[in-house]
Amino acid sequence: MSVETYLKKHSEALVKDVGIEAACKLTGKSKATLGRYYSDQVEHDDRFMPIDVVAQLESASRFPHVTSALADLRGITLSYDADKRNATSKGVNQDVVVLAQRFAMLMSEYNTAISDGVITVNEAKRMLRETLAIQQVLLDMKLHLENGVS
Incomplete structure (x- = not known):
């Protein structure tokens, strides 16, 4: 691209x-x-x-x-704090749980998308939304680790 x-x-x-x-x-x-x-x-x-x-x-x-x-x-990684789609994080442990949940949702979207052998535009968009949600969880986790919160 x-x-x-x-x-x-x-x-x-x-x-x-x-x-x-x-x-x-x-x-x-x-x-x-x-x-x-x-x-x-x-x-x-x-x-x-x-x-x-x-x-x-x-x-x-x-x-x-x-x-x-x-x-x-x-090649720059952004870090910011804004309203999230997920519940307010209480630390790294919760971030790991939320990350696993979001990843499971991404894999579910992927499984549905490839079931017919073709990933449509709408299916790709749904997978992109989940990918962005995972990115946000990772940014939260990064902030917690940088701040020494566990």
Whole structure:
């Protein structure tokens, strides 16, 4: 996957995380404009989401999709603290349990996805959501280990 495609996929995930209607209202951009930022059509190859729009959307999202993608492209690991989908962690021991649970959910999604031998776009998106949830649990665990909390 090219860098451009990678960034467009994460831009799309960001808009869908916030919700298209809410993203339009928050940024003042139309659905068509937001759609062009992550479109894989040739005529939109050179269109990318402006950084101010990324900042506005990431302030309302559950996960910093584009920032994370940019960091990933540079080999940087992000660490942050925000509201989580999982219960508030009480330490590394609980993090390990939550990690195992999220991994089991990812494997369940994978098993369902490959049952017919083809992973559809929707199945891939569900697996991506679980992968992102695992990433968040790992970030929580990292913070607890850095802070010496067990």
